[in-house]
Amino acid sequence: RIVGSLSIVTCQEEELSGAMLASWISQATFNPPGFTVAVAKERAIESLLHKGNSFVLNILREGDHIALMKHFLKPFSPGEDRFEGVKTEVADNGSPILQDGLAYLECKVGDRMECGDHWVIYAIVTKGQVLQDGVTAIHHRKSGSHY
Secondary structure, three states: OOEEEOEEEEEEEOOEEEEEEEOOEEEEEOOOOEEEEEEEOOOHHHHHOOOOOEEEEEEOEOOOOHHHHHHHHOOOOOOOOOOOOOOEEEOOOOOEEEOOOOEEEEEEEEEEEEEOOEEEEEEEEEEEEEOOOOOEOEEEOOOOOOO
16 A cells, blocks of 8 residues: 555657656655656666666656656657657757646766666756646555555
8 A cells, every 4th residue: 555656757868768657756865956767677668778868757746647657658660759749849958848747857977886686776856847736646556466
């Protein structure tokens, strides 16, 4: 019965882009502002989340998150544009910001730690903005043994 906020991690490195739904997120530090996010080892986006890489954490808004969540849960073919049909703008760090999100945090990977079947990514926040009023969408996990 673990609760997690719903967000979309997005990143862009030259011609490679990545996106994934994330719900295993936790604030980690005040100074510098930082958090952790767990990323399954088999996720394609994992290769874009090494120390020094940048990404955006797009925080989803309760009551308005289903469409974005479904979009980023569907499987994508290699080379398919993950952002087709989604309103985006480019963050200062080059990663996509989802304009329909509640807020976003521009981040740099400060470190990563191997933890079983996941990597725990420690991200340092460099910039962020609240895009609209509301509260963060959350996922009430019925079991801690699967997504």
